[in-house]
Structures are given as C-alpha cells and as structure tokens.
Amino acid sequence: MNRSFKSSVAFFALVALLAPAAAWGQEKNQKPPDRAKILAAAREIIGAQTYCALATLDETGRPQVRTMNPFPPEEDMTVYFATSVKSRKAEQIRRDPRVCVYYADHSKAVGEVSLMGKAVLVDDPQEIKKRYREYWKMAFPDQKLLVLIKVMVDEVEVVNYKQGLYGDRLTFRAPSIKLGTEEPQK
Secondary structure (H helix, E strand, O other), rough: OOOHHHHHHHHHHHHHHHOOHHOOOOOOOOOOOOOHHHHHHHHHHHHHOOOEEEEEEEOOOOOEEEEOOOOOOOOOOOOOEHHHHHHHHHHHHHHHHHHEEEEEEOOOOOOEEOOOOOOOOEOOOOHHHHHOOOOOOHHOOOHHHEEEEEEEEEEEEEEHHHHHEOOOOOOOOOOOEEEOOOOOOO
C-alpha cells in the first residue's frame, strides 16, 4: 500500500470517528443548514489556506487544474488571481469561462470548499495596482502581460467537519448554496 492511500484511509477513518452517524447528510425531516452557516464554514476553510486549485476547461472540454495563490474572497465571494495574458488558463477562460476554485484542509480534518462560477480576465491597471503583490516582479518580469482572473461565484459547496457540515450519506453531495438565492441546496 502506498503512503498516499494509507493517508487517505487514515483521514476517512478519523472523520468517521469524529462525526456522529446522524450528521452524515441531511435527514428528510432535518432543516438544511442556513446560508450564513454555509458561508461562514466556507470562509473558515478558505481563510486558513495559502493556496487553492483553479480548474478550467481546455479546448476538448477536459478539466485542467493548477495550484493558485488567491486573494481572499470579497464579500460576495468573488475571488481574484494573477496570471499572464499568454497563460493556458487565460486562453481557456477566454474560450469557456466556467471554472471551479477548490480549497481543502484535510491535514486537520477540517474539510473542503468548492466555488463554482464564471471567470473573466481583468486588465484594468487600477484593479491590478489595488491587488499588487511584491513577488509579481519575479513571477511576471514583463508587467504588461499581467492580468487578473476574476471569478464570479454562483455556487458554494462546503464540507466542514468542525461546523457539522457533511456530505449526504448516500450521494456525498456537500451542503451548498446558490448565490443570489436564499435557500441552501441539498
């Protein structure tokens, strides 16, 4: 057995011990978690992470995932990243703006967050200046190629064991909300 597999088995065994059986998923008569709880649970996980994964779709429709260094989400959960106008991810976003941003903290059995939405490229110098990071001098030697990726999130999915938010025990679907609506999704 490889180390990664053993770590995964150990993680899920730990989760099973920490989570009461009734908490796995929403019971039919149980009220789903409220919007504020889902957003707070998502922000807790996001706030503890330095990096996340950004998934885009390539020209054949296959997901392409890379590690990114995001800015903290805005109040409406919009997330920004920096990239080059010539990067593959920029090209993929121009072709198909559907993306997913994924944050996870399994080292402490906390959980995971998926932010689904649409991305646009922002080349406004004022927006770039507002978010400027010192390491960009090395990462983007030609600052004229620097562009921001703005992800406008329309759905938030969260599994946060500390907050009692678990995936459905049959489908494993995480508690989620559609932004702009009031009701959590099952």
